[in-house]
Amino acid sequence: METMEKVYDPKLFEKKWYEYWEKNNYFHADEEKEGKSYSIVIPPPNVTGQLHMGHALDNTLQDILIRFRRMQGYNTLWMPGCDHAGIATQAKVEASLREEGTNRYELGREKFLERVWKWKEEYGSRIMFQLRSLGSSCDWVRERFTMDEGCSKAVREVFVSLYEEGLIYQGRRITNWCPDCNTAISDIEVEHETEKGHLWHLRYKVEGEDRYVEIATTRPETMFGDTGVAVHPDDERYKDLVGKTLILPIVERKIPLFADEYVDPSFGTGAVKVTPAHDPNDFEMGLRHNLE
DSSP, X not given: XXXXXXXXXXXXXXXXXXXXXHHTTTTOXXXXXXXXXXXXXXXXXXXXXXXXXXXXXXXXXXXXXXXXXXXXXXXXXEEOEEBOOHHHHHHHHHHHHHHTXXXXXXXXXXXXXXXXXXXXXXXXXXXXXXXXXXXXXXXXGGOEETTSHHHHHHHHHHHHHHHHTTSSOOOOOOOEEETTTTEEXXXXXXXXXXXXXXXXXXXXXXXXXXXXXXXXXXXXXXXXXXXXXXXXXXXXXXXXXXTOEEEETTTTEEEEEEEOTTSOTTSTTXXXXXXXXXXXXXXHHHHHTTOO
């Protein structure tokens, strides 16, 4: 009589059964099959490295839903794939180049693209292996990559359609600029750090009068981008100044003083320099008050 092992060894069973399931197309969705359908498009993991515990949790939950519906007789499709992750992947490849003592400029455009695709093949394959190791019952025949021609074409068609319907337009927005990548990047690609700041006090002269408005700021270096000064509408200290013009120090540019409820009258002096090109909250105030 065989004795049961004290410790479970997944390699003895899971690889064997997963290969059996995949070989017999148990996860494949047949588009010709009649009856109810149930599908999930996997939130495509980025090819920037490998899966983490968050992916394990998320994919386990998706697998539970797919297997549950499959057992109920639904024609189920769990569609797998990876996301190219654009700038994030570029950053990873460039980091590996720095370790080799070179960079994308020395490598040249074509060679650099080759390295990016090589990275995709290595880490994309690793991710797919990890998903299989989790037991994910994906339809691997339908595996996609976000830069596949079919996907890219679909994105272009949708974008053009939305533009033609007036749902996409060109406007002005404050954005994040990466001086290393030489491109704009999204908010989720920015790593924020908290630093202990210092309040600097600056005096802005009131045009035509012998008095000043004192503002407090942690970013005095952005003052040349100021297009206004804001105070809270209920702040009695500045009631008689709302609507007047101030003179921006050094450059002597005229800027308006206006009231906006965003301002916290208890912070600093209660008067805030507004620099729409440097701060998203200032940008919103700039829109509300038609500032440059």
